[in-house]
Amino acid sequence: MSTAELSQKYDRAAPAWGDKMRLLGYHDAYLGFLADSAFRSPGGTRVLDIGCGTGAFADAWAAIHGPEQEITLLDPSPEMLRRADATLAKRGINTSRAECLLEDHAPGQLYDTMLAAHVIEHVDDPAATLAEMRKRVSPGGRLWLVVSKPHWCNAIIWLQWRHRSFRPEAVRNHLEHAGWTLEREYAFPSGPPSRTSRGYVAIAI
Numbered sequence: 001m002s003t004a005e006l007s008q009k010y011d012r013a014a015p016a017w018g019d020k021m022r023l024l025g026y027h028d029a030y031l032g033f034l035a036d037s038a039f040r041s042p043g044g045t046r047v048l049d050i051g052c053g054t055g056a057f058a059d060a061w062a063a064i065h066g067p068e069q070e071i072t073l074l075d076p077s078p079e080m081l082r083r084a085d086a087t088l089a090k091r092g093i094n095t096s097r098a099e100c101l102l103e104d105h106a107p108g109q110l111y112d113t114m115l116a117a118h119v120i121e122h123v124d125d126p127a128a129t130l131a132e133m134r135k136r137v138s139p140g141g142r143l144w145l146v147v148s149k150p151h152w153c154n155a156i157i158w159l160q161w162r163h164r165s166f167r168p169e170a171v172r173n174h175l176e177h178a179g180w181t182l183e184r185e186y187a188f189p190s191g192p193p194s195r196t197s198r199g200y201v202a203i204a205i
């Protein structure tokens with residue numbers, strides 16, 4: 001699927017996406033992952049949510065770290081971005097918006113934190129995408145990554161999205177080659193997220 005086709009497909013999915021994420025438990029799952037005391041942020045307020053969708057991951061981040069966060073929402077789908085912006089506005093956060101692919105984003109400053117949930121599944125070269133993320137974060141900054149894992153649930157989701165799934169060893173390997181040190185892994189405790197996805201926290205070296 002081309003990038004333009006994927007973006008149009010996400011535009012069409014955007015109106016129902018937020019409710020679906022909530023109903024299936026991904027909102028709470030992201031909150032649990034980010035709130036886990038072992039994964040507390042080392043500091044800095046500049047945050048980039050890559051492939052933000054309707055903003056579930058950034059919203060969970062803001063719920064934990066408060067309204068002083070400077071959040072940039074990045075997504076090639078304008079319909080997703082518009083909804084993500086509205087989600088964060090409810091918390092009183094004025095976001096910056098980047099309507100583009102990660103590889104086309106040229107920020108003026110480095111970020112302290114990268115959030116990326118279910119994005120590398122859509123790229124041809126995940127190591128290159130993780131390296132693009134690494135270029136945009138300060139040394140010592142962190143990446144909170146959520147990635148699809150092999151499971152029959154993902155086979156069903158694949159019929160619609162043609163996304164990829166990654167074994168944890170593959171994610172570890174890609175992170176290492178992209179200039180990240182894996183700090184922790186996180187198993188979602190229940191519901192669909194426990195079957196479809198796995199969390200990773202990595203430090204920029």
Ligand SMILES: C[S@@+](CC[C@H](N)C(=O)[O-])C[C@H]1O[C@@H](n2cnc3c(N)ncnc32)[C@H](O)[C@@H]1O
Pocket residue numbers: 006007010021050051052053054055056057074075076077080100101102103116117118119122123
């Ligand atoms: C599966 S959705 C995940 C959305 C959100 N992170 C969530 O967990 O609800 C994938 C999102 O990544 C975006 N995306 C796909 N390829 C991308 C790329 N190369 N750079 C940035 N975003 C991308 C899509 O437009 C879509 O909104």
